[in-house]
Amino acid sequence: xxxxxxxxxxxxxxxxxxxxxxxxxxxxxxxxxxxxxxxxxxxxxxxxxxxxxxxxxxxxxxxxxxxxx
Amino acid sequence: xxxxxxxxxxxxxxxxxxxxxxxxxxxxxxxxxxxxxxxxxxxxxxxxxxxxxxxxxxxxxxxxxxxxxxxxxxxxxxxxxxxxxxxxxxxxxxxxxxxxxxxxxxxxxxxxxxxxxxxxxxxxxxxxxxxxxxxxxxxxxxxxxxxxxxxxxxxxxxxxxxxxxxxxxxxxxxxxxxxxxxxxxxxxxxxxxxxxxxxxxxxxxxxxxxxxxxxxxxxxxxxxxxxxxxxxxxxxxxxxxxxxxxxxxxxxxxxxxxxxxxxxxxxxxxxxxxxxxxxxxxxxxxxxxxxxxxxxxxxxxxxxxxxxxxxxxxxxxxxxxxxxxxxxxxxxxxxxxxxxxxxxxxxxxxxxxx
Ligand code: SF4
Numbered sequence: 001x002x003x004x005x006x007x008x009x010x011x012x013x014x015x016x017x018x019x020x021x022x023x024x025x026x027x028x029x030x031x032x033x034x035x036x037x038x039x040x041x042x043x044x045x046x047x048x049x050x051x052x053x054x055x056x057x058x059x060x061x062x063x064x065x066x067x068x069x
Numbered sequence: 070x071x072x073x074x075x076x077x078x079x080x081x082x083x084x085x086x087x088x089x090x091x092x093x094x095x096x097x098x099x100x101x102x103x104x105x106x107x108x109x110x111x112x113x114x115x116x117x118x119x120x121x122x123x124x125x126x127x128x129x130x131x132x133x134x135x136x137x138x139x140x141x142x143x144x145x146x147x148x149x150x151x152x153x154x155x156x157x158x159x160x161x162x163x164x165x166x167x168x169x170x171x172x173x174x175x176x177x178x179x180x181x182x183x184x185x186x187x188x189x190x191x192x193x194x195x196x197x198x199x200x201x202x203x204x205x206x207x208x209x210x211x212x213x214x215x216x217x218x219x220x221x222x223x224x225x226x227x228x229x230x231x232x233x234x235x236x237x238x239x240x241x242x243x244x245x246x247x248x249x250x251x252x253x254x255x256x257x258x259x260x261x262x263x264x265x266x267x268x269x270x271x272x273x274x275x276x277x278x279x280x281x282x283x284x285x286x287x288x289x290x291x292x293x294x295x296x297x298x299x300x301x302x303x304x305x306x307x308x309x310x311x312x313x314x315x316x317x318x319x320x321x322x323x324x325x326x327x328x329x330x331x332x333x334x335x336x337x338x339x340x341x342x343x344x345x346x347x348x349x350x351x352x353x354x355x356x357x358x359x360x361x362x363x364x365x366x367x368x369x370x371x372x373x374x375x376x377x378x379x380x381x382x383x384x385x386x387x388x389x390x391x392x393x394x395x396x397x398x399x400x401x402x403x404x405x406x407x408x409x410x411x412x413x414x415x416x417x418x419x420x421x422x423x
Pocket of ligand 1: 371372374376383386388393400401402404410
């Protein structure tokens with residue numbers, strides 16, 4: 001139930017609805033909480049709603065910094 | 070590579086014996102799936118907290134759903150995880166076996182169409198989950214009102230996470246040195262949502278993502294602060310969690326719900342830890358329509374309460390793995406894939422000692 005997974009937005013429809021790709025299958029989600037979402041964004045989806053739009057991978061970024069230091 | 074690097078760094082700096090609790094059931098699951106306990110140095114002990122919403126559902130609440138379905142013929146609409154959670158007289162699956170309607174949904178919005186298509190039936194949408202699912206249900210309830218759907222009612226089993234963490238820290242049954250904060254709950258409530266807990270207990274706290282390198286990154290930052298003898302409230306999942314959280318989602322929650330007491334399995338009643346419907350939603354609030362008090366006795370042999378509080382590890386429960394398995398669960402912690410007992414069983418059997 002709480003497994004929020006990052007999914008890629010492939011289509012934006014009217015009325016705060018978008019289509020995301022889930023391992024080849026297309027599912028419809030509500031984007032009411034992330035209205036600024038664009039095609040190609042990765043979103044965290046929980047029970048049919050996107051709750052955030054993912055920005056760059058921080059753990060990767062930090063590791064790069066650590067490696068250089 | 071990334072995982073190995075974090076493990077090496079943790080090994081380099083970690084000297085003290087430390088206890089860290091992950092609150093979130095998804096973290097519990099992922100920690101087992103990637104074998105993170107096994108690759109960490111032996112002085113780091115991970116404890117699982119009560120962060121699985123169906124696992125903390127009280128027997129009374131399941132019994133209440135059964136009572137409503139059996140006596141007033143409501144169809145029940147809810148998430149699949151809740152189906153096998155035992156109350157004291159049975160589960161929703163048992164209702165189904167008796168020919169009652171129990172419909173599993175993925176998104177709460179599906180309930181709108183179910184009710185609209187079956188006007189001659191009446192339904193209860195059972196809302197369950199922490200801050201991550203509450204906004205979805207809030208939005209759905211606003212739609213029920215807007216679209217004037219007369220045969221769809223609502224039962225809130227929604228719970229809030231910071232009060233549960235406070236309860237664990239207050240009980241002090243496990244001496245904790247740090248907490249892995251739930252990444253998706255924090256996406257909604259923001260880093261700010263933890264400030265009150267943090268200021269009160271001053272315990273190192275790292276909001277953490279769910280990929281193995283993200284989990285190890287969170288643990289790494291925790292170990293640094295613990296070794297330095299400091300406490301910080303760290304956001305180690307900035308790519309999803311903002312300082313203020315998701316304001317839109319929070320607004321929806323508090324348009325529809327207000328805080329109130331809630332009963333947690335293993336904890337009893339925790340003040341201000343539940344979300345109850347505001348007065349404007351009384352006409353769809355099933356608790357207002359049928360204010361029945363149900364007294365339930367728990368299953369005395371199931372040690373879920375202790376497991377949820379991090380006091381016992383699942384293999385210490387006498388039923389674990391013999392009588393209670395994911396195929397035939399006796400307690401809620403074995404039912405949900407986010408439950409601690411199920412994570413132990415699926416990924417480790419009896420070999421987990423730490
Ligand atoms: S093993 Fe089963 S009976 Fe024992 S605590 Fe876990 S869920 Fe409860």
